Amino acid sequence: MTKRLISILMFFVALSGMAFANGQSEGTGSEDKVVxxxxxxxxxxxxxxxxxxxxxxxxxxxxxxxxxxxxxFHSASLFSSEEEFASLLQGNLDMxxxxxxxxxxxxxxxxxxxxxxxxxxxxxxRKVYDGEIGDKILSSVQDELGIVPIDVFYLxxxxxNLRDIGRVVKTPADLKGVKLRMPNSxxxxxxxxxxxxxxxPLSFSELYLALKTGTVDGQDNPLPxxxxxxxxxxxxxxxxxxxxxxxxxPTISEKKWKELTPYHDEVISAIEEAKQLCDSQNIxxxxxxxxxxxxxxxxxxxxxxxxxxxxxxGVYLNDKKMTSTWDxxxxxxxxxxxx
Numbered sequence: 001m002t003k004r005l006i007s008i009l010m011f012f013v014a015l016s017g018m019a020f021a022n023g024q025s026e027g028t029g030s031e032d033k034v035v036x037x038x039x040x041x042x043x044x045x046x047x048x049x050x051x052x053x054x055x056x057x058x059x060x061x062x063x064x065x066x067x068x069x070x071x072x073f074h075s076a077s078l079f080s081s082e083e084e085f086a087s088l089l090q091g092n093l094d095m096x097x098x099x100x101x102x103x104x105x106x107x108x109x110x111x112x113x114x115x116x117x118x119x120x121x122x123x124x125x126r127k128v129y130d131g132e133i134g135d136k137i138l139s140s141v142q143d144e145l146g147i148v149p150i151d152v153f154y155l156x157x158x159x160x161n162l163r164d165i166g167r168v169v170k171t172p173a174d175l176k177g178v179k180l181r182m183p184n185s186x187x188x189x190x191x192x193x194x195x196x197x198x199x200x201p202l203s204f205s206e207l208y209l210a211l212k213t214g215t216v217d218g219q220d221n222p223l224p225x226x227x228x229x230x231x232x233x234x235x236x237x238x239x240x241x242x243x244x245x246x247x248x249x250p251t252i253s254e255k256k257w258k259e260l261t262p263y264h265d266e267v268i269s270a271i272e273e274a275k276q277l278c279d280s281q282n283i284x285x286x287x288x289x290x291x292x293x294x295x296x297x298x299x300x301x302x303x304x305x306x307x308x309x310x311x312x313x314g315v316y317l318n319d320k321k322m323t324s325t326w327d328x329x330x331x332x333x334x335x336x337x338x339x
Contacts, residue, residue, distance in 0.1 A: 052278035060270035097248035104187040108325040116312035119245035155246040156222025172196030
């Protein structure tokens, strides 16, 4: 267990002890109370991070002998992608996935974590988030926003997926004028522009139709998402850019986390099993999906990753407004991990 999780547990154990001392817990029968966690996700069925939530549900209900129940609402069926994060902050939603990109709108320094090519690959990302740097990053979310990220799940490396634009994309110059759908946050839109495209904000739930009708020229997502959301049905090419080693962070509202005080160990254990499932499914899927997309008639292009990396990192580091909130020493530490 990391230092961050130990500190989280110690904090809430202390709160529980204070409540007991004030006579608020003794004799209430709270040990018989069933706690329900409602989880919203914009991910679709068969996405690894959707499957991970069902694993979380299964393991947590077993570990708590049914005293904690989990209800999973996939495909944004409880809250839309635009409503989800605000609902989590307000305590109207118990649990959701958050990302550094969304958090950057509230914690400006997090824009550093959203920058293209900050992580080289899966192993590099894991060394950062599973170490002391990751502990500090996740703890700061709780300190500043009052929500509790428990861990970091791997979604896959994001790639460029396009309709027929009359050319293949190998370098940033090839994206000039391309309407590339990005989630509607400043961090995501900056990334799209840094890649060389015309970044276009659009909800994930509207993306399939937008690709089909040509409202946008393309989108970027990990290969498993391209398959599970069926974007390959309405696109013609994929450029393997690996520009973001994408993650989501299973996060609980502080209100719900306090309610779960007797079960923190079980929640953390269940999240760990869910993470192993999510990561392994996405890693295995990435190995096989290139051939799948080719079999569906898509052109798969090996992009010039060095050209993209150099260009994208240069755009970020040369934008003084963007980097004004960054801890550049920490940026260098992250870049040097594993060297």
